[in-house]
Amino acid sequence: MRPDLGAGAPLTLSPTPSSRATLTARVKRLAAEHGLSVSAVTSAADFPELAPLLEKHIAAGRVAGLDWFTPERARFSTAPRNLQPSARSILAVALAYWAETPPPRDGEPRGVIARYARGLDYHALLKTRLKALHGAIEGEVGRPVEARHLADTARIVDRAVAARAGLGWYGKHACLIVPGFGPGVVLGELLLDLDLEPDAPLRKDCGRCTICLDNCPTGAIVAPYTIETPRCLSFQTIEQRGAIPPVLRPALGAWVFGCDVCQEVCPYTRAARGVPDPAFQPRSVANAHPSLRWLLAMTEAEFREIYRGTPVLRAKRRGLARNAAVALGNIGGEDDVPFLATALAGHDEPLVRGHAAWALGRLGGATARTSLDACYASDPDPTVRHEIAAALAAE
Ligand code: SF4
Ligand code: SF4
Secondary structure: OOOOOOOOOOOOOOOOHHHHHHHHHHHHHHHHHOOOOEEEEEEOOOOOOHHHHHHHHHHOOOOOOOOOOOHHHHHHHOOHHHOOOOOOEEEEEEEEOOOOOOOOOOOOOEOEEOHHHOOOOHHHHHHHHHHHHHHHHHHHHOOOOOEEEEEOOOOOOHHHHHHHOOOOEEOOOOOEEEOOOEOOEEEEEEEEOOOOOOOOOOOOOOOOOOHHHHHOOOOOEEEOOEEOHHHOHHHHHHHOOOOOOHHHHHHHOOEEEOOOHHHHOOHHHHOOOOOOOHHHOOOOHHHOOOEHHHHHHOOHHHHHHHOOOOHHHHHHHHHHHHHHHHHHHHHOOHHHHHHHHHHHHHOOOHHHHHHHHHHHHHHOOHHHHHHHHHHHHHOOOHHHHHHHHHHHHHO
């Protein structure tokens, strides 16, 4: 049963301080009832200090490759009323996803998918719940409420909104750390024309801890709170559409979609006690720990069927197969050479053939060399022949 928060009389647009507090409590209660268990409020005021900071990051090349991340977008995203001029408050919400789903012990070389991407796409999930919450708020206040539903969009500075609302605080890995849940959350926002009572930001920081900086496989956390995107494995395995820079390939390990290392090592992840949302549960082993050999050979239809409704679709079949080739080069053995040789000889995507060549060079051996030699003579694509030549030279 819901606690009595004074339900009954519709609330007015400009409430008194006490009715404002009551309305805020009702909205948060409704958020919890709509599957948004963590929520907090901030005003819709601008974030004037952030625009120059973001522009500095762009100028320094820290978001190179994210072509949509322009100075104009940075300025736009720091003023929430650009999205909704009538907005007075922002309800910041979080969904917890962090759960352990260990791989089967079957001897199969398997890739790793980042935990947030193992279940349903959180964009759709958040939007659905925020829309339902919006409807419930209108029912509660007894009038139409102007609102915008936002789920991880670059059109608003979502972590800054959540931090100002006191939903969590910035970790040095640049993720928001939510008390009780750690950094394993996705964020969303509901802009509202309601005057809600803002929460205070949390007074917490990482202190002298540098564990995430010390453990990032590529050194992408170049300074506390600062990620150099082109070096981050999340970018390389998901957003990178071309070749992964050879210097970063060994650091991929078995990651085929995203990377959780900086969160895995964070003490606040281990200390988290919150229950993850069941929507993030993987449907099958392939949604969390896919066989690398299978990824290398999967058809478009198989890719679409297995990853339907999940964030993994973003990488596309060729991106996931490319990552699988690299991962097999990193964690595979002699038994994997024939699978890579088949991909090098016959995969329809030159990008995958090129990365299979790299992996064969890394695994080495007579069979790998024979395959590389044969395909160097026959592959019609110059980028693949370039990768083969580099692999033969590295052997
Ligand atoms: S996601 Fe991985 S590569 Fe990116 S900063 Fe974190 S640990 Fe480093
Ligand atoms: S690992 Fe340490 S430094 Fe990094 S975010 Fe967690 S507490 Fe902060």
